[in-house]
Amino acid sequence: MIPLPLISALIAGAISGAGVWAYQANKYEAQIATIQRDQATASFKQLENAHAQTISLQAKADAAARKHASRSTALADAVRAAGIERDRLRDELSKASVQLPDASCSSARNYATTVNELFGQCTDQLRAVAGQADGHAADSLMLQEAWPVQSER
DSSP: OOOHHHHHHHHHHHHHHHHHHHHHHHHHHHHHHHHHHHHHHHHHHHHHHHHHHHHHHHHHHHHHHHHHHHHHHHHHHHHHHHHHHHHHHHHHHHHHHHHGGGSOHHHHHHHHHHHHHHHHHHHHHHHHHHHHHHHHHHHHHHHHHHSOOOOOO
16 A cells, blocks of 8 residues: 555645646746737737828828829919910911001011010020920939839738
């Protein structure tokens, strides 16, 4: 037969082993729960950052679209105004061509000088506008080429 002190020692050992086992299990479960909580918190923070960045980028895109619409409206207004001015000058030239055969030489020369100056100013303005358009096109191309591109992973 097994002596009673040995049985008591085995029972005490089994109880203390079970206690240690339970303690370690609780300790590791707490560590796992902490790791899972930290991971969830980090994922949530990354999601918040991505959302904030998305909102910021969308706000910039919306502002750019509003500016573009405003510029387009201003450009359309300028085109209409230029068309009105062109029509006015065309009418004036038509009237002048009707009156020109009856005009004196000096008034015809003055008219020709004025028309040449006017067309010279128009030509200079067109060159300036064309230069600005080329500059804007070059700037746009530079920005498009410099825009960051995300590579596929």
